[in-house]
Amino acid sequence: MKNIPEIENLVKLISKLPGLGPKSARRIILKLISNRNELIKPMLSSLTDLFKNVARCKSCGTLKSNLSGCNNCENLTKKFGKICVVEDIADQWSIESSSIYQGYFHILGGTISSLNSQNKEDLLIDSLLKRVVDENIEEVIIATSATVEGQTTAFYIQDKLKNTNANVTKLAQGLPVGGEIENLDDGTLISAFKNRHELNSQ
Numbered sequence: 001m002k003n004i005p006e007i008e009n010l011v012k013l014i015s016k017l018p019g020l021g022p023k024s025a026r027r028i029i030l031k032l033i034s035n036r037n038e039l040i041k042p043m044l045s046s047l048t049d050l051f052k053n054v055a056r057c058k059s060c061g062t063l064k065s066n067l068s069g070c071n072n073c074e075n076l077t078k079k080f081g082k083i084c085v086v087e088d089i090a091d092q093w094s095i096e097s098s099s100i101y102q103g104y105f106h107i108l109g110g111t112i113s114s115l116n117s118q119n120k121e122d123l124l125i126d127s128l129l130k131r132v133v134d135e136n137i138e139e140v141i142i143a144t145s146a147t148v149e150g151q152t153t154a155f156y157i158q159d160k161l162k163n164t165n166a167n168v169t170k171l172a173q174g175l176p177v178g179g180e181i182e183n184l185d186d187g188t189l190i191s192a193f194k195n196r197h198e199l200n201s202q
Contacts, residue, residue: 056089059131061107061124063089072105080104081138085128085157087111087145095143100193103141106131111149112156123153125160132166141196142170169196 007029014025032039054063057070064070080103086092092105108123132140142157144150158168171193 056107056109059124059127060105061089061109061127062092062105081136082141083128083131083135083137083139084141084143086143087150087153091143095193101141104131104135104137108144108153111144111147111153113149113152125157128157129160129164132161132164137164137166139167139169141193142168167198169198171196 007026010029011022011025014020014028015022020028032043053066055066056062057064057073060070060072062070062072064072082103083106084092084095084101084103085106085108086095087108087110089107092107095101095105106124106128108125108128110123112123128140131137140157140161142154144154154170161168
């Protein structure tokens with residue numbers, strides 16, 4: 001296999017995916033080669049569609065299809081009075097799978113580094129403020145991680161929202177120090193949401 005550049009190039013690409021190394025990549029490639037018509041052809045089509053049509057929404061940060069629009073922003077059947085603010089899309093998916101939360105999401109796309117304040121502009125904080133005002137949001141639930149960067153981001157958002165009418169809360173008990181949202185089990189997430197508190201009460 002090392003003498004076949006097409007395979008080695010694909011091994012390098014697959015190895016960049018979370019949880020996969022060169023050994024796992026080679027097993028995947030062998031499976032694909034053994035099932036060309038059943039796996040490779042439809043996968044190529046799906047990846048092409050994904051590349052062309054799926055992107056982050058510039059308003060809320062979640063994934064949207066160019067063919068159908070953003071379900072998070074354009075959900076006109078339900079008017080929610082709250083927005084849950086998370087760091088990335090994996091956090092949104094984890095919270096959705098727990099079924100503890102019913103409301104809008106806002107995906108920042110990262111955190112404010114505690115050592116570098118220059119990346120605030122890279123996050124979708126301005127669009128969050130616009131959504132809170134335009135949609136008359138009553139509660140902003142900050143579900144950033146319990147890391148230094150996550151806490152720095154939470155307090156920065158709280159400060160930016162101080163002139164709005166929204167109540168700013170933060171996930172509480174059940175969220176371990178240094179914990180990442182996407183790695184928490186459903187029970188821990190449920191506890192964190194139920195025991196959320198006003199951010200300025202700390």
